[in-house]
Amino acid sequence: MTTPIGTARVEPDGTLVLTLTAQLDDGGLGQAQLRYPQDHPDYARVRAHIGDLAVGDEVPVMPFDD
Numbered sequence: 001m002t003t004p005i006g007t008a009r010v011e012p013d014g015t016l017v018l019t020l021t022a023q024l025d026d027g028g029l030g031q032a033q034l035r036y037p038q039d040h041p042d043y044a045r046v047r048a049h050i051g052d053l054a055v056g057d058e059v060p061v062m063p064f065d066d
Contacts, residue, residue, distance in 0.1 A: 002062055002063060004060035004061055004062055005020050005021065005022070005061055005062065005063050006018055006019050006020035006021050006060075006061045007019050007058050007059065007060055007061060008050045008053060008058070008059055008060075008061045009053070009056075009057065009058045009059075010053050010054065010055050010057070011055070012055050013037070013038075014037070014038045015035055015036065015037045015038070016035070016036040016043065016046055016047060016050065016053075017033065017034070017035055017036075018033065018034040018035075018036070018046070018050075018061055019031070019032075019033050020032050020033075020034065020061065049061075049062075049064060
């Protein structure tokens with residue numbers, strides 16, 4: 001089973017907000033928040049990866065394919 005790498009939500013203006021966490025084998029931890037407004041070049045790709053999401057919902061984000 002694949003573990004989610006964070007969560008995604010959509011703002012009222014359509015902006016996708018991804019809050020991601022990475023944990024290294026040595027105990028290191030990193031967090032990032034990525035924002036994709038609708039005019040961002042990667043918006044469609046990220047939205048397709050996340051799937052159906054309505055304003056106010058929060059869903060897990062699975063790892064992206066390399």
